[in-house]
Amino acid sequence: MEDNQGLLVNGYSDLIDKLPGVIKSSIVQSGDTITEIHVLSDTSRSPKQIARDIQSAIFVQFDTTIDHKVISIAQIPSENTQRIKDRLVFEEISISKSKNRSTATVSLCDGETAYSGEASALNDSVEINKMICQATLNAVSNFIEPDMSLSPIDVKLFDLTEEKAVAVCIAVNFKNSVERYLGSSFVGDDAGYAVVKATLDALNRKISNL
Secondary structure: OHHHHHHHHHHHHHHHHOOOOEEEEEEEEEOOEEEEEEEEEOOOOOHHHHHHHHHHHHHHHHOOOOOHHHEEEEEOOOOOOOOOOOOOEEEEEEEEEOOOEEEEEEEEEOOOOEEEEEEEEEOOHHHHHHHHHHHHHHHHHOOOOOOOEEEEEEEEEEEEOOEEEEEEEEEEEEOOEEEEEEEEEEOOOOHHHHHHHHHHHHHHHHHHOO
């Protein structure tokens, strides 16, 4: 039985080592349960992408579900891969409206991969701006650490030097600590785009430190 378990763990590790960006992996097992998966990777893919790849690959190959909380990923730069960009940039926003509600879809890009997020709200100007902020945060969540959560606290339009501007306040919950970040942008001709820019302005510095 122990030999079979060892072979199975080796099979998991061999599969993980073949995934894009992975350099080496190690698995800790207690009885029949995998308690830790440690992965050393390069920086060509985000930790969240690698964790999802691990979960999907093991599920498809071995019909086993892995909790993302047992996956630990350490990253180092590699000469053989190009480091992902530290900043997410705006790609596209679309808003659809029904009688009472609106839905926003925001697409961001790190230079190689697109990340999309969606949110909906009542057809109210204040709620729509917060909805766009939430859709942007949902897109960012597909890029960052799986244990980091993002929430919009407030979105405000205001006058500045005879122009309209927007400010957003974001709460970031990570490793049992909550921090607030503020971002802003001039509105220009597109208020929705300005909310996305202000949200990224609040978060990109945090993203670059991950």
